Amino acid sequence: MHKISLLGAGVSLAFTAFFGLTTPAATDDTLLDLDKEMSAAEVLADARAFRNGYFELHPAPFHSVAEADLMAAFDHIEASIHEPMTILDAWRLFSTVNPVLADAHAGIVIPGRSKIMKARLAAGERIFPLSVYFGEGNRLYVKLDNEANSGLRKDTEILSINGRDTGAVISDLLEHMRGDNPVHQRVLLERWFPSEYWALFGSSTAFQLEYAEGGETRTATVDGADTLKPASWAKPFGELFEYKILENSVGYLRVDTFDHDHKADFFALTEQAFKHFKEQNIETLIIDIRENGGGGNSMWQKGIMPYIADRPYRHVSSYTARVTEDNASEGDVIGEIQSGVYTTMTEPELDNPLRFKGKTYLMIGGMTYSSAIHFAITLQDYGIATIVGQPSGGRAGTTGNVTNIKLETTGLKAFAPVMLFSRPVRDGNESPVQPDILVPHHPDNPDRDIETLLQLASGK
Template sequence: MFFRIMVAGFCALLMLPSLKVSADSELIDMDKVVSVADLHADLYALVEGYYSLHPAPHHNLDAIELNNTVKKIKSQLTKPMTVKEAWRLFSLINPVLHDGHAGIAIPRRKSLIEKELSQGKRVFPLHVYLDLNNRLFLRKDFHGSSFLPSGIEILSINGKTSKEIIKEMLLRRSGDNVEQQRELISRWFSEEYWSNFDAAPNYEIEYLENDIRHTVNIQGSDTLMDKKLSQRSFDSLYSYKLLNDSTGYIRVETMNKKFFKEFLAMTETAFEYFKKQNVSDLVIDISDNGGGGNSMWQKGIMPYIAHTPYRYSSAYKARVTKEIASADDVIGMRVSGDIEMTEPDLTNPLKFKGNVYILVGSMTYSSAIHFAIAVQDHGIGSIIGTPTAGRSGTTGLVTDIKLKATGLDAYAPVVLYSRPSNKNNMLSVQPDIFIPFDAIHSYDLDKMFANKAICLLAND
């Protein structure tokens, strides 16, 4: 039955769209010109694909707003345009969908930018962040040695005001809500700038310091801010250590299943070490974890910390696709059901018996949220940190929508989950212990955030 497939495998493919990559090895030609007829065909495929895949397409969006946005896009399809121009137009649908697992993206964006960098182009070279009023502030440059002081407000870039720039980015950025849009734009601002405004050799920046306006011209960067996930080592994503004599710490930066075997080996070693050291408090840091597969935390962490039955969701709604259909399922049908409890292994000799704290942040998403709410709703541990930007009731199993003419990445989820308690599904995950952090003083938010949590718990 379909329900068995849901329980066994659906969560394994949850992911943040910014980590989504095209299956094709060739890079898309962003300068290819697409005919008006083909543009209309791709737009139809995008909208139809969303409705045919999502199990509850209107659960978090306004149908009228979506229809009006599609009409606006259609009205501008009056002449051939490049693929990049098409993305800038089609992506107006992204924020209207209100779902970090649905939308349209530039496939293999990092690789495309790297190709341009190899040809002499340069990208915006500073780490920045948006505040709640969508004002733009500086953290530091890519190499951590900016001559500009951290915390200054950036007023304009290359003659365009920051207000105009952020408005353009928000008009095209996917996300569950505007809070998540802000976080994703802040995290990948350089790439977002390239997507919306292209690269430039130099960047004239007007900024405000001590209420005085200044202008500086800085050279763009010939490297990307963040490495591709595929280029990062296991040790750069996962680690464990003692914070003090009684507090252990595990950092889990992604639930990507490509690291499954290594992760299971590391957590077994970590819990063996913590037992020998008589650790009484444990911090599991997923504050910068955008998701991946539920099997990572179900197999790699829960066997050591779960003392009661748990589940990552109370119920699901799903759309049957040929990839996950059973023999008696009808493709396209909507199904729903409950998620069964997972029984803890109480015989595990490395079972941790102390206090468990799950550190979350604004970037915690997808299967990382599933982990957090499983722990919180079943009393396995406490959630610390700041609220997640993404919703507690997540979607999952991101599925491709084929856009033949442009080759752009369109995608939608085929499953919608309720959190285990079935309460506050539309809200973010709220911490039991709130730990604020100052975004100005470090671009490496996860490490700074973790250090504050460490200090708080170590001195408790």
């Protein structure tokens, strides 16, 4: 048996795949016509292709879900197809399996969704204009008025949208969200509420809101937004990465993505950052990956580890893989499942003149996923840093090498991972990465999390 190469194994579609922002397989410049009506036979053919493709690709299809639950979800989809439906309605049906799969690297999305939405907004459609955060019991609060025309203050609780209780709205949306667990799914929905609302409920020129103020229920009519908030990975480089000196000579490095597209600039930035940290004689370093949904392992392996690692390390201990045309070695049989132990250790650069030798904290949270989880478990398992914050969004034992499942008729984008990894040293692959020190999260003001950590680090 030949060993499958782990080269690039940590690379995931990250949130590009998560929110369906890649283009259809047909052509890079073709936008899917979501209003196109498909026959019941065509929709059923793609439903079966989705089911079959998942089982053909995934090396451990029931690692995150009970077999009976997953089979029932796929059966429900097929049993619900009785008449023609639009491509958008097909997605609304197919995506009910997303939360059941309990793996953000598996599911179905609308390809090119952001481009489709921008085109529709230009044609007159409108989306929910507020960025939000969730409270206990599916309570909904204003985080930011993206259009600055609602008159609603930050932290205002929204009680209903267009006559529907917000708790019910959130519950409905969660029935279509991908994510490794319910907490992960909620965090992702929270970040992308306007887009997810549009995908399930459609456009609305104005939104009728009930909200709480001064102990009373008030109403407001808020115009829909005509612009789409940029995706996190589409933000300018300067908004994704940051380094600075905090109080008490604490160094701070924020890394919101490990997207390979930023590799050269990121490597230059981290070199500058650690040079600055050395010049300032910092004794404590905070690396913040709370908003990091992944990308490629080489970003942190080459961009951060040379400056903080003080012992040999590996990012996985073993793997289970489905052999595909993309990962096969000579003599492998396409479709077979292989397992192996990953023994290669990366040596630290002990002679690196910029290597930081003080106390390192790594901040994680509900958005921390994919290669960002590989980074976190590597630091935790080898004691290179103290993990702080909230549990990660995904499991410590992640999947990877996401592969597309071709859906011929609808053009929707389905996919599944072909690799399953075990963390480097510790057990607990099925659980999120647990911080060594829990730091309370303030969704209304994430900077308060850092202030709390600074107090803990200083012993106050």
